[in-house]
Amino acid sequence: xxxxxxNIVVQREPGYAVLRLSSRAGLNRLGAxxxxxxxxxxxxxxxxxxxxxLVIHGVxxxxxxxxxxxxxxxxxxxxxxxxxxxxxxxxxxxxxxxAVVIAAVDGYCLGGGLDLALSADWRISTHRSxxxxxxxxxxxxxxxxxxxxxxxxxxxxxxxxMFFSARRVKAQEAYLTGLVQELCSEEDLExxxxxxxxxxxxxxxxxxxxxxxxxxxxxxxxxxxLEGSWTI
Numbered sequence: 001x002x003x004x005x006x007n008i009v010v011q012r013e014p015g016y017a018v019l020r021l022s023s024r025a026g027l028n029r030l031g032a033x034x035x036x037x038x039x040x041x042x043x044x045x046x047x048x049x050x051x052x053x054l055v056i057h058g059v060x061x062x063x064x065x066x067x068x069x070x071x072x073x074x075x076x077x078x079x080x081x082x083x084x085x086x087x088x089x090x091x092x093x094x095x096x097x098x099a100v101v102i103a104a105v106d107g108y109c110l111g112g113g114l115d116l117a118l119s120a121d122w123r124i125s126t127h128r129s130x131x132x133x134x135x136x137x138x139x140x141x142x143x144x145x146x147x148x149x150x151x152x153x154x155x156x157x158x159x160x161x162m163f164f165s166a167r168r169v170k171a172q173e174a175y176l177t178g179l180v181q182e183l184c185s186e187e188d189l190e191x192x193x194x195x196x197x198x199x200x201x202x203x204x205x206x207x208x209x210x211x212x213x214x215x216x217x218x219x220x221x222x223x224x225x226l227e228g229s230w231t232i
Contacts, residue, residue, distance in 0.1 A: 006034045006064075010041055015201045016053040017045040026061030030112040031068045032083055039090045046097045052208075053200045054097070055193060056120065057104035058113070063129070066111025069138065084143030087112060091119035091145055098209030100200040104193055105129045106186055110168075115146035118153065121212065123180040124196065125171045126189055131179060132168035154178050 006028045011018040019041055021028040030038075045054055058064050067083075075083060094101050103120035109131045117123055117131075125131075133150075135141050151159040154177045162169065175183045184192045200208070 006031070008034070008037055008041055010045075012045075015050060016055065016197050017048075017051060018055040018057055019045070021056070021058045021064060022060045024060075027108070028058050028060070028062050028064040028113070029068045030064055030066060030087070030116065031071050032086065035083075035086050035090060039086070039093075042090060042093060046093065046099060051099050052203075053100045053102065053197050054094075055102045055104055055197065056116065057193070058106065058109075060107075062108035062110075062113070063103065063105040064110075064113025064116055065108050066113050066134075072140070080143070087115065087144040091115060094119040096212070098212065100203075100208055102193070102196060102200075104189060105131075105180070106189055110134060112142065112144050112146075115142055115144035115149065118146055118149040122182075122196065122200075124182040124184065124189065124192055125174060125180040126186045127171050127183060128186060129171040129174070130168045131171075131174050132166065133163050134166045134168075135163070138166075150179075 006021055006023040009020045009022065011020070019038070021034075023029070042054070045051055072080075072083075100122060101120040102122045102124060103117040105117060105123060105125040107126075107129055109117050109125075109129060111133055114131055114133055133142060133146060141147070147159070147163065150162065153159075154162075158177055161167070169177075169179070171180070171183055174180045182192065182196070
């Protein structure tokens with residue numbers, strides 16, 4: 001099976017930046033190469049002292065659908081650890097940044113893609129979007145910190161149900177459980193994004209950074225309480 005590469009297009013504007021993930025197949029996959037590229041783009045954007053808001057937007061039918069399983073199956077334990085560390089470092093940088101990070105979800109948001117969305121501060125979803133962690137059906141567990149982030153966001157009981165069942169959650173349910181903050185139609189996503197960006201640009205940047213620092217000053221996520229049980 002040929003897996004189409006996922007590309008990232010960067011849009012820089014005064015005070016904010018947009019990273020758009022896309023692929024010809026419409027399934028944006030978070031392989032190692034894409035994660036390295038994403039890490040570089042995010043670092044460059046966040047290094048700008050004028051940046052107030054960063055948007056990560058998956059286009060073409062998905063936000064992101066997780067890693068390429070063919071790539072995962074070829075990893076040895078050391079490679080799996082490095083891959084897990086890479087994803088965790090990116091998502092932790094997003095959490096700890098002083099900018100507001102928005103995940104714009106239109107379509108599938110699965111596995112590592114959901115982990116990426118969970119690391120953002122604000123999630124906007126279209127009505128057609130679907131969320132889930134299929135690991136239980138595939139015999140894998142996320143190594144990107146999604147188990148902890150999801151539980152903190154929607155509660156232990158609901159997150160266990162999502163992980164154990166590997167059930168895909170529709171956008172309306174995701175909104176009702178607090179997984180996403182806003183719902184809109186596909187046609188209104190760009191205008192809703194513009195409104196939200198403008199709102200965050202008009203907020204005090206010092207206040208945002210301090211608030212995020214206080215709320216994300218939590219134990220590191222990604223490592224299992226059992227030493228050596230890193231999994232992907």
